[in-house]
Amino acid sequence: MASLGLSALLLSLPWLIKLDGHPHADWQQFLGRFHPLAVHIPIGLLVLVPLLEIAGAFRPVLREAAGFVLGLALASCLLALALGFLLAHGSGDAGAGVMRHLWGGIVLTIVVLLCVLARPWWSTQAELNVYPVFLVCMMIALLWTAHQGGSLTHGSNYLTEYMPASLKGWTGLGSQPSSATASFYVQHIYPVLDANCVGCHGETQAKGGLRMDSYDLLMKGGQDGPVIVAGNAAKSILFQRITLPTDHKQFMPAEGKPPLRGEEIAWIKAWIEQGASPSIAALAGVSIRAESPEPPIEPVGDYSALMPEIQQMDHTQGAKLKQVSAKPSDGLVLFTVDAAGSFGDAQLAQFQKFAPYIVEAELGRTAVTDASFDTLKQFTHLRALHLEETRITGSGLAKLGTLSQLGYLNLSGTQVTAALVAPLSSMKNLRQVYLYNTPAQPASAAGEAQSKERTTP
Amino acid sequence: MKQHPLCTDTEQAANVLDLTVPAELKQEWAALQTRRHFLGRTGKVLGWAAMASLLGNRNLRGDTRAPGYGQTAAQAGEPLGLPHFAPKAKRAIYLFMSGGPSQVDLWDYKPNLAAQYDKDMPDSVRGSQQLTGMTTGQARFPVAPSHWAFKRYGQTGTWVSDLLPYTGRMADDLTIIKSTNTEAINHEPAIMLMNTGNMNAGKPCLGSWLAYGLGSMNDNLPTFMVLQTKLNTKENNQPVSSRLWSSGFLSSEYAGVGLRSVGDPVLYLTDPNGVDREVRRKMLDAVNEINRETYAELGDPETNARIAQYEMAYRMQASVPELADLSKEPKSTWDLYGPDAKQPGTFAYNCLMARRLAERGVRFTQVYKRGWDMHDNVTGMLPLLCQEIDRGCYALITDLKQRGLLDDTLVVWAGEFGRTVYSQGGLTADNYGRDHHPRCYTTWMAGGGVRPGITYGETDDYSYNVVKDPVTVRDFNATILHCLGIDHNKLSYKFQGLDQKLTGPVPASVVPGLLA
Numbered sequence: 001m002a003s004l005g006l007s008a009l010l011l012s013l014p015w016l017i018k019l020d021g022h023p024h025a026d027w028q029q030f031l032g033r034f035h036p037l038a039v040h041i042p043i044g045l046l047v048l049v050p051l052l053e054i055a056g057a058f059r060p061v062l063r064e065a066a067g068f069v070l071g072l073a074l075a076s077c078l079l080a081l082a083l084g085f086l087l088a089h090g091s092g093d094a095g096a097g098v099m100r101h102l103w104g105g106i107v108l109t110i111v112v113l114l115c116v117l118a119r120p121w122w123s124t125q126a127e128l129n130v131y132p133v134f135l136v137c138m139m140i141a142l143l144w145t146a147h148q149g150g151s152l153t154h155g156s157n158y159l160t161e162y163m164p165a166s167l168k169g170w171t172g173l174g175s176q177p178s179s180a181t182a183s184f185y186v187q188h189i190y191p192v193l194d195a196n197c198v199g200c201h202g203e204t205q206a207k208g209g210l211r212m213d214s215y216d217l218l219m220k221g222g223q224d225g226p227v228i229v230a231g232n233a234a235k236s237i238l239f240q241r242i243t244l245p246t247d248h249k250q251f252m253p254a255e256g257k258p259p260l261r262g263e264e265i266a267w268i269k270a271w272i273e274q275g276a277s278p279s280i281a282a283l284a285g286v287s288i289r290a291e292s293p294e295p296p297i298e299p300v301g302d303y304s305a306l307m308p309e310i311q312q313m314d315h316t317q318g319a320k321l322k323q324v325s326a327k328p329s330d331g332l333v334l335f336t337v338d339a340a341g342s343f344g345d346a347q348l349a350q351f352q353k354f355a356p357y358i359v360e361a362e363l364g365r366t367a368v369t370d371a372s373f374d375t376l377k378q379f380t381h382l383r384a385l386h387l388e389e390t391r392i393t394g395s396g397l398a399k400l401g402t403l404s405q406l407g408y409l410n411l412s413g414t415q416v417t418a419a420l421v422a423p424l425s426s427m428k429n430l431r432q433v434y435l436y437n438t439p440a441q442p443a444s445a446a447g448e449a450q451s452k453e454r455t456t457p
Numbered sequence: 458m459k460q461h462p463l464c465t466d467t468e469q470a471a472n473v474l475d476l477t478v479p480a481e482l483k484q485e486w487a488a489l490q491t492r493r494h495f496l497g498r499t500g501k502v503l504g505w506a507a508m509a510s511l512l513g514n515r516n517l518r519g520d521t522r523a524p525g526y527g528q529t530a531a532q533a534g535e536p537l538g539l540p541h542f543a544p545k546a547k548r549a550i551y552l553f554m555s556g557g558p559s560q561v562d563l564w565d566y567k568p569n570l571a572a573q574y575d576k577d578m579p580d581s582v583r584g585s586q587q588l589t590g591m592t593t594g595q596a597r598f599p600v601a602p603s604h605w606a607f608k609r610y611g612q613t614g615t616w617v618s619d620l621l622p623y624t625g626r627m628a629d630d631l632t633i634i635k636s637t638n639t640e641a642i643n644h645e646p647a648i649m650l651m652n653t654g655n656m657n658a659g660k661p662c663l664g665s666w667l668a669y670g671l672g673s674m675n676d677n678l679p680t681f682m683v684l685q686t687k688l689n690t691k692e693n694n695q696p697v698s699s700r701l702w703s704s705g706f707l708s709s710e711y712a713g714v715g716l717r718s719v720g721d722p723v724l725y726l727t728d729p730n731g732v733d734r735e736v737r738r739k740m741l742d743a744v745n746e747i748n749r750e751t752y753a754e755l756g757d758p759e760t761n762a763r764i765a766q767y768e769m770a771y772r773m774q775a776s777v778p779e780l781a782d783l784s785k786e787p788k789s790t791w792d793l794y795g796p797d798a799k800q801p802g803t804f805a806y807n808c809l810m811a812r813r814l815a816e817r818g819v820r821f822t823q824v825y826k827r828g829w830d831m832h833d834n835v836t837g838m839l840p841l842l843c844q845e846i847d848r849g850c851y852a853l854i855t856d857l858k859q860r861g862l863l864d865d866t867l868v869v870w871a872g873e874f875g876r877t878v879y880s881q882g883g884l885t886a887d888n889y890g891r892d893h894h895p896r897c898y899t900t901w902m903a904g905g906g907v908r909p910g911i912t913y914g915e916t917d918d919y920s921y922n923v924v925k926d927p928v929t930v931r932d933f934n935a936t937i938l939h940c941l942g943i944d945h946n947k948l949s950y951k952f953q954g955l956d957q958k959l960t961g962p963v964p965a966s967v968v969p970g971l972l973a
Contacts, residue, residue, distance in 0.1 A: 041939060262970055263927065297543070320674075325942055326538040337675040337818035364816070388860065410861040434861030 003117055005112050013085065014102065022223070024094035032087025039080040039149065043072035046112065046142050050135050067119060077109045096210075097152050097204030104145030111138045152204055183279045184286075185215060188260055189271050192264045193218070196253050205314030215278040223405060230276040231271045242268070298405060299329035300381045303357040310354065317347055324359060331359035331381055334367050345371045357380045364388040364410065373399040384408035388434070412436040539670045545973065546867040546905030546949035547674070548665070550811045550822045552850065554872035556695050557898070559891050561878050562603045562839055564899035565635055565920040570602035570878065578879045582921050589642055591832060591881060592892040598879035600919070604836045613910040618941060620843040623851035630863070631844055632856055632907040632971055636914020636923040639874050639895045639930050644695045644830070645921035647873035647895065650930050652701045654959045661705035663934060666959045669704075670948050675818035677776040679714035679772040680759045682814055684824045687718045687802035689845070691892060692828030692838060702823065706952040710762045710769075713823065716810065718802030722781050726774055737774070740830025741767055766915040780813060794852040797845075808849035810910060812856050815866050818877030823840040829872055833882050833890035863904045867940045871900035871933070878919045900933070906940025907930075908973045932967030 022166070023029070023376030038175030049070050056063025083103055088098050115134045122131035140320075150158065193212045199205075202213040210222030221227045227238040234240070241252040242260050253259065260268075270283045303310070310321045310332070322331035334351060336343045344367035351358065355378040363372070364386040373396040376385065383405050400406060407429050420438040424430055435441045474483055533949055552922065561567065561932045578598045587593070607616045610625035617625035626632075641647035646656035653660040661669070664681035675678040683702045702713025716722040727735055743763050752760040783799075790809065791798065798805035804826050826846055832836050850870065857863040875898025876891035883889075897916045903909065915925040928936075935945040938959065945965060949956040 258969075322672075325540045325543045327542070331544045335674050335818065338677055353917075362818075385863075389962070408861070408864065412860050432861065432864065434859070436859040436861070 003113055007113060009080075010109055013106065014099075016207075017085075017089060017213050019088055019099070020092075024090050026090070028086045028090030030090075032083055032085075032090045035080060035083040036149075036153065037088045038076065038083050041076040042073050042080055042112075043142065043146060045069050045076060046138060049115075050139065053135070063123075066383055068122075068190060070112070070119065074109070074112050077112050078107075081105045081109050093205050093207065094209075095202070097156070099147060101148035101152060102205050104141060104148050108138065108141040109144050119417065124400040155199060156204055167269070172184065173369040176358075183277075183281055184271060185280070185284055185361040188267050190215075192260065192268065196258075196260060201256070202356060215252060219276070219414060222223050227278050231273060231274040232453055238267075239272060253281075260310050282401050297330065297383075298381060300331040300357045300359065303332070303354065304327070304328065306354060306357075308419040313351070313354075317343070317388060319343055319347065319351075321351070321354060321358070332357050333360040333362065334358050335362050337362065337364075340365050341366060341367060345369055348372050348375050351375075352378060356380060356381055357403075358440045362386045363390060366390060368392070370396045372393070373397065376400065377402055379403065380405075382406055384410075386410045388416060389413040392416060394440075398423045400424070403427075407431045411440075414438055418442075458549075463899060464601055464891040474648070487943045488541040496581050497590050503919075508958065513684050525665045529558055532850065539672075539948070540942025540943040541947055542942055544940065545865065546942075547865045547904065548818070548820050548822075549816060549867040550824070550853070550935065551663070551844075552808075552853075552868070552870045553651075553823055554829050554846070554870065555649060555827045556644070556693070556696050556831075556872065557647075557826055557876055557893055558842075558872045559831065559835065559839065559876040559895075560635070560897065561601075561876060561891070562605060562835065563618045563621060564633060564844070564901075565897070565916055566607040566618075567602070567878075567918060568607075568920055569725045570600060570920075573600040575599045575884055578919060578921075581916065582597060582919050584922075586896070587642075589893055592877070592879075595881070596875075599884045600878055601835075601880035601891070604887070604889075606764075609757050611910070613912075614913060615910075617823045618843075620840060621847050623847045627851055627854050627903075629910045630903050632902045633912045633930050634900045634902070634914055634933070634971065635897065635912060635916055636925065636927045637871070637875075637898050637900045637930070637933060638927055639872070639898075640896045642893050644873060644893075648697070648701060648892075651873045651933075652870065653703075653705065654931065654961045658700050658703075660762070660957070661686045661711065661959070662713070663937065663959060664702060664704055664713050664823055664937075665704040665711040666948060667821045667943075670818055670943055671941065673688075673818075675776075676755055677772045678780070678814070678817055678819050679785075680819065681711065681821045682714045682819050682823070683713040683715040683719050684807040684810055684822065685715060686804045686807055686826045686845075689828055689841065691841065693830045693832070694827045695830050697825050698828060700824075706957065707950060708758060708762045710765045713821075714769075714890050716777075716781075718807075720824050722801075723770075723773060723777055726770065726777060730772070734774070737771065741771055776817075777927045779818065781796060783809070783920050790856070793856055795847070795848045798852070800819050800877055803849075804846050805849040805852065808853040812853060812860075813860070815862055816859065816860075822948075831876070831891060834888060835891055836888045836933050857904065867937065869900070869902045869937060870902070872898065875920075878921055894921070896921060900938075900970065906973055907936075911971075913968070913970055926968075926970060928968055928971075929965070931960045932968050933964060934973055935965045935967045939972070 010082065039197040049066055052062050052066035052069060056066060063215055084102065088094070088102060109136060116379065117132065118134050122129060175416070184313070197212045199424050200207045201210045201297075205212065206222075208222040208224070210227060211217040211220075219226065219228055221237075224237065227236060229235040229288050241250055242265060244251040251259075267283075267286060270286045271280075273278065274283050294325070314320045318337070319334060319336040321332045321334055324333055339347070343363075348368055352375055355375075358379050359381050360380060360383060365388070367390075368387070369391050372391055372392075375384070377399045379385075380403065385400070385406060385408065388410045389412070392414040393410070394414070397416065397420050400409070401423065404427075406427060409430060409432070412434045413436070416435065416438050421433065421435065421440045423434060466475045471586045474486070489761070525771075561570075576599065578600050583598070585913055592598075603618065605619045607618050608625060609615065610617050610631035611627075615625075615627055615628035615631070639647055639649050639650055641656055649658060649660075650656050652662040654663075668680035671680075677694050681702065683891070685697070697929050698716035699712075699715070702715070704710075704712040714723075717724065721727065728734070744767060748760050748764050748767075751757075752764075763863075786809075793952045794809050797803040798809050800806055807824045811824055812824045828838075854863065854868060857866055875894040875896075878891075881892040897920060912924060913926055913930060916922065938945045938948065945958060945967070949958045951957070955962075
């Protein structure tokens with residue numbers, strides 16, 4: 001009877017004490033913030049229960065322990081639930097994510113309660129064998145609830161953010177909001193809001209009743225009314241909040257998150273003042289440099305086993321391989337300036353072994369020739385290649401076509417001709433080709449040779 | 458171990474029992490030295506030593522940077538873990554305008570000041586600021602609008618003074634900071650603050666931090682080089698000296714190596730008659746052998762620095778003549794840099810040299826140009842100075858850009874402070890003077906890591922106070938380090954019990970608005 005009453009109480013909790021989206025007493029938040037701490041106790045205990053039951057088939061003593069652990073788990077479930085409810089109530093969180101997590105917690109606690117009730121029947125070999133079913137339900141409820149909670153603290157795309165692209169496409173997670181509608185809002189306003197605001201004003205936590213994850217919700221505003229007054233930035237709460245002094249209590253983004261950049265604020269201001277339209281394509285007075293975004297840096301493989309050899313190369317070849325940064329996956333840079341004149345194709349070939357890990361090769365002023373392209377084409381992660389002031393003539397340049405990451409190619413002061421450089425224009429990522437002081441140099445205004453040409457269409 | 462003549466270590470110096478202290482104290486001392494104490498202490502020491510080696514080399518050894526006494530991490534072959542993240546710039550060139558160029562006359566365009574000519578600057582603008590001794594006694598502070606007109610340049614429409622026509626042409630490549638500000642109002646502290654992050658001498662400068670942190674790309678040339686521009690005798694030349702490129706408490710091999718502006722770029726680098734390279738090598742080997750013995754005996758890290766410097770000098774005997782040989786520069790170089798560049802020691806020559814150093818993998822080159830300290834006769838002197846630097850700056854940026862070097866080279870142009878909008882001394886229709894002004898001054902950067910074509914920060918109507926986006930010297934230096942892949946909070950060196958940093962103990966932050 002008591003357990004039935006407890007279940008009913010739990011189920012009706014969200015109606016008894018309504019989560020109205022307003023913050024309440026500070027003590028509630030103070031206690032509530034222990035929820036993320038307390039919540040891990042039932043998780044650990046609940047996972048342990050089925051394990052103990054299974055292991056108990058072989059060592060009966062473990063099965064005895066399972067009952068105790070289950071009881072403990074129920075108690076800690078109730079504690080975590082109470083603290084969680086205090087947190088939500090105290091901080092005024094009532095977003096969809098919070099509600100899902102809350103319901104998950106309630107259902108989970110009830111299933112655990114059922115497990116506690118069903119276990120004695122099961123252990124006395126009664127015919128009603130629902131206990132294993134309840135255990136499975138409990139694990140499912142646990143997984144789901146824990147995932148909802150994790151999404152609240154880490155963001156809903158935390159798990160999938162770095163999922164390989166191929167896997168994303170396969171699971172259907174890769175579909176981004178279509179950018180076919182190239183409005184100013186979609187291209188410039190939404191990304192700023194998404195990066196800085198939606199964490200707290202979105203589907204998962206709608207703080208202050210405000211959601212900014214779609215245009216309609218943004219214009220609807222929050223519990224204090226609309227946050228955007230089309231045509232008047234100064235009267236728009238959103239604009240007021242982001243332009244307060246950063247130490248002001250009402251400054252947004254709150255909780256010490258970095259303020260918006262000056263230009264982002266300027267975009268928002270211009271967008272509001274020119275009508276805050278979802279479809280306007282461009283704004284008067286705002287010009288944004290159209291840049292082809294740099295391709296994401298592809299991490300190179302693990303070369304830690306080669307480290308002793310890499311250090312050795314420095315002594316034997318006079319050329320150095322250095323890490324781009326403290327992060328090994330950023331790759332290696334090949335410096336040859338020490339060896340310059342004596343560094344030729346044969347020396348370069350010695351580095352073939354490290355080819356996939358080299359992202360930048362500085363071969364300027366060395367003795368390499370066109371024969372080096374056969375080695376260089378194996379530098380599959382190469383992003384920048386310096387061949388300035390070398391004896392390169394350009395025949396064989398096309399072999400670089402396979403280097404999909406190559407973005408920078410310096411051929412200044414070589415004998416390359418325009419005809420031999422032309423095929424490079426098909427390389428998608430190649431943004432900068434330097435042809436200063438070469439026969440291929442484009443004729444330009446007197447004295448001011450602009451050799452930087454964009455080869456992207 | 459033999460005692461070093463300068464050694465003041467008490468264990469080496471004298472026995473306590475020989476000192477003139479009361480007999481009862483001596484007795485107490487002797488009583489404490491029991492066998493039990495000895496064993497107890499030895500045990501503890503061994504325990505700590507074992508624990509230190511178990512925990513790796515960092516935590517208990519205290520000095521996180523020095524893997525062995527007298528050895529830097531770089532010498533020990535132990536990487537510092539730098540750069541902290543993939544850098545945009547691999548090297549930097551710093552054009553230092555010593556003396557404090559006038560932002561009012563060069564960059565910070567204030568057209569409304571013309572109407573204020575010879576009117577008193579409102580007290581509210583100056584507030585409670587303490588002025589220098591040079592103008593604090595002035596009866597009035599008459600506003601001196603710039604003598605020169607400004608023009609808009611480039612697609613960005615940046616206002617640049619008519620004194621800098623060449624620089625104006627590259628305005629779209631520059632990141633102009635109008636809100637740089639410093640705490641120092643006099644040359645010496647201000648120039649130290651800019652270069653070392655501290656007004657007092659003894660701290661390593663920016664270049665030394667970079668040399669220490671990032672290491673060399675070319676072992677045949679110093680990692681950090683300094684080029685001084687020849688003096689123009691007409692100018693008010695505040696001195697600059699090697700304290701500005703000193704390595705402070707870092708090993709002296711990280712100090713800047715200067716190239717002379719007249720005669721041999723490096724003195725005594727050429728072997729005397731009758732000494733060939735082989736003889737020189739043998740002599741150095743012998744000297745190094747003696748130095749290594751000295752180091753083994755005394756353990757002074759400076760001995761190692763000395764060995765490294767001798768070796769560097771030997772390699773520079775081959776690399777510097779090649780560096781200084783401009784005969785292979787194409788005609789287009791001279792068309793770009795102008796005729797001055799053929800004369801060693803001019804600013805244009807130094808800019809060309811800076812480009813050659815960048816090509817040869819030198820991490821950090823600092824070019825000093827003195828003479829910007831114009832307390833009087835601004836209209837007489839400023840055009841001369843600008844004429845000296847204008848084309849060189851333009852040529853350097855343009856040259857780096859056309860050769861594909863600007864992508865990974867950061868160029869910085871800065872002085873130690875700005876100048877006042879009010880006239881120091883008499884204000885006449887065609888001349889005025891300007892005093893030191895720390896509250897705002899204009900600097901610029903270009904190249905790897907910074908966003909081209911922007912003007913950052915704003916000043917008030919009198920170019921006196923920053924009203925938007927201030928950039929302190931600390932922030933300025935933190936941003937430079939950031940462009941080179943360094944987190945300014947992590948590049949530190951334990952000295953005098955502190956984790957010393959270029960940006961000092963006061964919080965500094967990278968300025969995101971300046972970054973590309």
